[in-house]
Amino acid sequence: MEIALLFAAAFTVFCISALVMAPVLLRPDAEARRIQFVVATERPDRRHITQKERLEEGVLMLSRGLRERLGISLSAGLQKRLTLAGIRTASAPDIFFAAQCLLPLLGAFLASFIDGNTWFWIFALGVVGYASPNVWLTETIRRRRERIRRSLPDTIDLLVICVDAGLGMDQALLRVSKELAMSHGDMQDELMRVQLEQQAGRPRMEAWQHLAERVKLTEITAFVSMLNQTERFGTPIVRALSRFSADLRLKRKQHAEEAAAKTKIKIIFPLVFCIFPCLFIVLLAPAVLSIASSLNSAAK
Structure with missing residues (x-):
């Protein structure tokens, strides 16, 4: 009995001593304390998940489970x-x-x-x-295609300015993509994807060809073909870009003139079916009412 009491007392003293000495013995070194100070933050560790996010996650899980049960692949x-x-x-x-x-x-x-x-x-x-x-x-x-088509002349003009200032094609592409972030987000997104593909090791013309396949615009396809021919035959890139930009703006002007000329034909249908009946009613209704009144009085 006395041995058990002595063992319990010794174990208690050991636990108390360990608790007292633990902060000193387990204290991190100076480097660990410096790292803890750098990464310390007052923000809570867990982000509050809103009810909308929970509902969206539930709908996605239900949709994914239904699709997998039905065997429908993406x-x-x-x-x-x-x-x-x-x-x-x-x-x-x-x-x-x-x-x-x-x-x-x-x-x-x-x-x-x-x-x-x-x-x-x-x-x-x-x-x-x-x-x-x-x-x-x-x-x-x-x-989105229409927004990219409208942003292409401005993009090429910026490329001409950057390349003419002495930047390479890759550096000019990166600079132009940063400048287009506010005004032409779709074009900036596609240019950044081209830049990322090149950084991943894909050849330049192959990355541009993927851009043409993604967007599927005649102007983008012609632009990629122009870049391919310029790189193959050694044509000055500034001259080719300037000429291509001028051609794009000319086509844009011609397209606007064509749309303006079509309005003369398109406006005939609203005139015939909407405006002319109202004019006829306003102009002929008093005469018709007067003739009807005269006929009624003559009949009486």
């Missing part, structure tokens, strides 16, 4: 179309699939409240809900 065409629209997040295909699943259900649910031809409206709104994501994606791709 098509390369959808990935390519999302890339053309400038959407490159990893969750974009799942969000698109969730929209294609939920919007028809939402349309059918709203159509169930319509009195008369309920099944027709359920089918119609379901089809509209299913086709809406594809229509939205197609329109997004078209608008």
Whole structure:
């Protein structure tokens, strides 16, 4: 009994001594304290997750699970179309699939409240809900291509200035992409991707060719072909870029003149179907009413 008490007392003294000496023995050295001071922050370790983020994550998990159970794989065409629209997040295909699943259900649910031809409206709104994501994606791709087309002359002018100032093509590309960040975000995104591909070890012309394949614009394809010929035959890049920029602006002016000339024909239909009937009513209605009144009085 006495041995047990002595052992317990010794163990207690050892624990107390260890607790007292632990801060001294386990104290980090000067280098570790300096690193802790550098990385120290007053922000909480865990970020607060909002209810919206939780809902989005739940919808994505449900969409991903449904797609895997049905055995539907992500098509390369959808990935390519999302890339053309400038959407490159990893969750974009799942969000698109969730929209294609939920919007028809939402349309059918709203159509169930319509009195008369309920099944027709359920089918119609379901089809509209299913086709809406594809229509939205197609329109997004078209608008992005149009923004890139409009930003191309300014981009080439900046390239001419940078190359004429003595920068190489790669340095000029990096400088121009920084300058376009505020005004032409889509073009800046594509140029930065070309720069990243070159930094990853891809040849320059192959990276530019990938740009032409991604955007699929006639102007971009012609620009890449011009760069390829310039590099192959040793033509001065400044002269080629200046001439190409002048041709682009000329085509832009011709396109604007063509659109202005088409308005003369397009305005005929609103005039005939909207404005002329109103003019006829305003001009002929008093005469018609006067003739009708005269005929009524004559008949009496």
